[in-house]
Amino acid sequence: MPGCLECSRPNKPSLVGLRDFYEEGETVTFNWTSTTNTTHYNLVIELRNDDGSYRVIYRKNYAASGEVVSFGEGYYRASVQSYNSNCWEADGSDWVHIISDYSYFQVNKPVNPPVLIPLSGAAINSQTRQITGLTAGGTTATFEQNCVTVSGGSLEYEYPTAKQVMGTGTKVKVYDVEQQLVDTYTVVIFGDIDGDSWYDGTDAYFVSLVANGLISQSAWTAAQLAACDANHDGNIDAADVALIERAGLLLNDIDQTASHEELETNSVYLEYCSLIDQTVEIIEPDQPAEPAEPRPAAQNILAWFRNLFIIVLNWIYRIFNLQTA
Numbered sequence: 001m002p003g004c005l006e007c008s009r010p011n012k013p014s015l016v017g018l019r020d021f022y023e024e025g026e027t028v029t030f031n032w033t034s035t036t037n038t039t040h041y042n043l044v045i046e047l048r049n050d051d052g053s054y055r056v057i058y059r060k061n062y063a064a065s066g067e068v069v070s071f072g073e074g075y076y077r078a079s080v081q082s083y084n085s086n087c088w089e090a091d092g093s094d095w096v097h098i099i100s101d102y103s104y105f106q107v108n109k110p111v112n113p114p115v116l117i118p119l120s121g122a123a124i125n126s127q128t129r130q131i132t133g134l135t136a137g138g139t140t141a142t143f144e145q146n147c148v149t150v151s152g153g154s155l156e157y158e159y160p161t162a163k164q165v166m167g168t169g170t171k172v173k174v175y176d177v178e179q180q181l182v183d184t185y186t187v188v189i190f191g192d193i194d195g196d197s198w199y200d201g202t203d204a205y206f207v208s209l210v211a212n213g214l215i216s217q218s219a220w221t222a223a224q225l226a227a228c229d230a231n232h233d234g235n236i237d238a239a240d241v242a243l244i245e246r247a248g249l250l251l252n253d254i255d256q257t258a259s260h261e262e263l264e265t266n267s268v269y270l271e272y273c274s275l276i277d278q279t280v281e282i283i284e285p286d287q288p289a290e291p292a293e294p295r296p297a298a299q300n301i302l303a304w305f306r307n308l309f310i311i312v313l314n315w316i317y318r319i320f321n322l323q324t325a
């Protein structure tokens with residue numbers, strides 16, 4: 001009797017938890033809701049043909065929820081059948097059964113994660129996650145045009161100063177095509193401690209604080225400490241301070257608002273850049289620079305006043321230059 005037959009028919013199952021997209025070779029787990037009047041389930045998976053029709057590429061009778069299958073690239077649809085093998089359909093063609101709605105999903109080739117590619121002298125240290133080899137006074141635009149590019153992703157930046165330039169401490173964040181953060185690097189401009197991308201008397205003062213033991217190295221970031229060693233000899237000392245001061249005097253004659261193209265033809269800028277080599281590899285963090293021998297307190301105080309005097313002199317010089325420009 002039909003009424004009796006419908007009483008014995010399972011209720012409709014549903015596939016649950018499937019995503020819309022998978023990568024080729026990734027395992028796909030097929031779970032479904034349990035149904036009444038059911039003796040067993042069959043799982044059927046079909047691949048879409050070029051003409052839009054589907055063909056069965058996987059079928060498992062007496063399957064259990066939790067079946068795991070992996071696929072090649074393509075468009076798929078899956079369904080699950082709930083069967084009651086105690087009764088037959090009215091026409092005797094099959095046992096009483098019901099089929100779920102289709103669940104559709106796509107399988108794609110794996111996408112390679114984005115990578116930074118150094119160009120034009122830029123270098124990426126995979127251990128320290130630091131980027132070096134950039135020229136002083138660089139902007140985000142020059143960084144993306146001339147220094148480093150990204151493959152299969154996008155970049156975002158976090159700047160240490162409001163100037164938004166590629167100074168020491170600038171974070172370069174690499175995102176994949178799904179906008180997931182996959183890597184973060186930090187820019188190091190040797191000699192630039194405060195992150196404005198230039199090295200001058202202010203930076204020399206900061207380096208002197210470290211060199212003279214007036215501030216703990218732990219107060220600085222790894223990028224700032226790397227930048228302190230302007231002459232790349234592994235020590236942060238008076239030689240670095242002197243080198244940065246010397247460059248700072250040249251900086252007074254450089255228009256810091258000039259374009260990168262203008263700077264490249266400026267002889268003072270080229271001399272300024274040549275003073276501190278930006279292409280030397282950074283010292284790894286597990287091989288920290290030897291801390292400078294602490295000086296006697298009186299000597300430290302004298303050095304502090306000396307550097308303060310240099311900064312004041314530097315600013316007076318700049319103000320004078322601005323007024324006479």
Ligand SMILES: [Ca+2]
Pocket residue numbers: 191192193194195196197198199200203
């Ligand atoms: Ca600086």
Ligand SMILES: [Ca+2]
Pocket residue numbers: 228229230231232233234235236237239240
């Ligand atoms: Ca040094």
